[in-house]
Amino acid sequence: MSAVPRTAPLRVLLADDEPLVRAGLAGILGTDDSVRVVAEVSSGEETLAAVRANRPDVVLLDVRMGPMSGLDTLAEIRRTTGSPSCLMVTTFGEDEYVAEAIRLGADGFVLKSGDPRELLLAVHAAAEGGAYFSPAVSRRLLQTGMGTRFIARQHARERFERLTPREQEVLALVGDGLSNAEIARRLHLAEGTVKVHVTSILRTTGARNRVEAALIAAQAAAW
Template identity: 65%
Template sequence: MIRVLVADDEAMVRAGVVGIVQTDPDISVVAEAGDGIEALAGIRARSLDVVLLDIRMPGLSGLEVLAELRREGIEVPCLIVTTFGEDDYIAEAMRLGADGFVLKSGDPLELVMAVKALAGGGAFFSPQIARRLLLGRDRAELDRATHARALFDALTQREQEVLRLLGAGYANAEIAAELFLAEGTVKVHVSSILRSTGARNRVEAALIAVRAGES
């Protein structure tokens, strides 16, 4: 039997969630909580397989409950039950170690699927949330590539040649041999590249070449 705690400050929503997940005979809601403080106490006091947390709750938010659990080393799988307009909250929940996200407005069967997935050691995302997370990641990658391209294009031609080889993993001596330069000259170019791009070290500089599509 999968033992679950459901935390939501809206009594009708909480009752609906409880009713939905308990349509599956393998799931038992052993505790409910109407705020974050009550949820945290209930989680600490019980052996649970999955916790369902609303994000916005009085006392402690679902994110604050999640953060405290992880700080205490309590690794019970946590499913965030969220509304559609909370992208920032979703990103923060992922950073804190949430194991899944389900939309309140989504298919009720997703709740059951999510609880079972988390109880089995997996993760679960409502399709709409998964799509938005992937699009956000793609946008971030595009932004990084665009920024890297601009940094690369601002370099001199010789610095670009040096940075391409840095991105390919060449050491200074190898760059010198490849470009028929003195090793000291290569070091000067590398220092200039770091200053111009704001990279803190050779690794960050190499990443710029890679993201710009030059290595």
Template identity: 85%
Template structure:
């Protein structure tokens, strides 16, 4: 499924995709709203989204797809390669980021990679990931999130407050717990996450983005 708000660009992308006998464009749309409707109507194997589209951007559409359609492979296809778009696409779980200015073969490689459970980033985007450290930060964030999700809900609440720099007495007051209970939770948090001390625990909290949305 392909979504782009520029008809000529959309037609060009569809034409490139259909040069591959193993790829069929099942649906097209000019907006995020149309993309979402097509996702639920056609259940495509891969979704391609332009980053900037009308009232609902490709990134907003991706977030909604993740909420309603889970791990459906999604690629961002755009002329924009700025770091903030790349970082947000990765954070939202995009399976690739393809620049329209790249070699048309990149689009075919990206679709095939996503369809088979892999990921694909245009070489220029991969270079940005390496140069800016976005890839390293993303890996750290994913690992921190995995560690955070191993904790119980109460331990997550305690860890979030550790991340804010609160000592045990203040955490106890904030959560209406006995200070001894907080100490037990902290010990469990360190053991479960593998953090050696409160500083490392606080870093896990920060990388896992435990703050309010």
């Protein structure tokens, strides 16, 4: 089964309490004709209202936005407004925030100082059901051991090896940030079959979501 092509632009909401950062993010997103910024807000409270009003596909959240933090905002979005994809915008030195955002169900992380192309890759991956880490964030998680707060590295390989060879292939692609449709095309499978594999992977590994599954893939590969 092939994926239905998207005809409408991706709807993105920007939430950051620094006007220059918002302008920079909006400028990067504006270079992609398939993306439309539907709202720019500066607080967690405004974010929640804007999510309800605009129904975005992807929300970009500053981790340290005040007075209601990006983490608090993420938790409230997950609790009250359905499940738009949420990407956290972060900087180096904020490992504890990254770890907590994983626990709260963030769909990925983008560095403010990173390559602008990473932002567009992240938005598209999240909108299609994938998870995305800026490469520097992935390395940081592995080097500092912060990712192991949720998935102990020494167990990652064991969990990976419980999977069938096909599930291992699927999980590796989940770790690369691919959506179910993209994995289906890569492996020449029906998208429904990929969904079944992902469900089995989550159940077998104990991962609560695709982000945790992606961490298992990264940690197993680095073992």
